[in-house]
Amino acid sequence: MHRLQVAGAEILELDESYLPTGRRLGVAGTPFDLAQPKPISSILTATHPQLTAIGLNQAGVLSGAPPALRLTSPGSQLELCVETDQPCLQLYSGLEPAICPGGALVIEPQGFINAVNELRFPSPWLEPGRRYERSTFYRFGSQ
Numbered sequence: 001m002h003r004l005q006v007a008g009a010e011i012l013e014l015d016e017s018y019l020p021t022g023r024r025l026g027v028a029g030t031p032f033d034l035a036q037p038k039p040i041s042s043i044l045t046a047t048h049p050q051l052t053a054i055g056l057n058q059a060g061v062l063s064g065a066p067p068a069l070r071l072t073s074p075g076s077q078l079e080l081c082v083e084t085d086q087p088c089l090q091l092y093s094g095l096e097p098a099i100c101p102g103g104a105l106v107i108e109p110q111g112f113i114n115a116v117n118e119l120r121f122p123s124p125w126l127e128p129g130r131r132y133e134r135s136t137f138y139r140f141g142s143q
Contacts, residue, residue, distance in 0.1 A: 002105070003037040003072045006089060007064035012113060014050060014057070022118035024061055025050065032058060037072060040105065044093060056093035056105075059113050062086070067139075069107060077143045084109035084136040087122070109136045 011032050012020040027033040031046035044055045062068050067081040068089055082089070086109040093105055112121035126132050 001039045001041060001074065003074065004034055004040050004043070004091075004105075005037040005070040005072075006034040006060050006062075006091075007066070007068050008060040008062045008089065009035075010061040010063075011050065012059040012061065012088070014052075018052060018057060020059060020112070020114045020118060020121075022114075022120035027060075032060070034060075037070065040093070056091050059088045059090045059110075062089055068109065071105070071107075072143060074143075079141050079143050081139045081141070082107060082109065082136065083139070084134070086110050086134055086136065088112055109134075 009027055010024040011027055013023040013025050015021050031043045031048050031051065034043075040056075044051075050058065062084070066083045068084050068086075069080075069082040071080040072078070088110055090108040090110055090113065091105065092108075111124055112118070115121035115124040
């Protein structure tokens with residue numbers, strides 16, 4: 001049973017079309033509170049208005065010390081750590097058998113989703129003459 005830990009205290013609120021509204025929601029006491037490792041299955045079987053019909057489809061706002069994400073497989077002792085300077089981490093489970101029979105977890109470090117349409121988010125525009133540099137590291141190892 002894979003366990004997930006994410007360094008962030010907020011997620012981006014989604015509307016009925018799964019687009020961020022511009023609001024940030026605190027995760028304390030919700031299935032999205034991943035400050036401590038939690039089985040992915042416990043997230044997917046939880047009840048919360050922001051859980052989609054296909055499971056996890058959330059953007060977390062990152063905060064805290066690296067790594068941004070730690071995914072462990074206690075049975076095999078394997079571990080994935082993600083370190084990034086991106087402000088958000090999109091997680092998509094794809095664990096609906098009709099969509100993805102084998103199960104999956106997509107991990108996408110990125111900027112604020114829908115920032116081009118949401119003035120409450122930091123601007124995604126890169127001005128002429130400016131340079132864009134971001135780093136993400138995926139580290140695989142054993143516990």
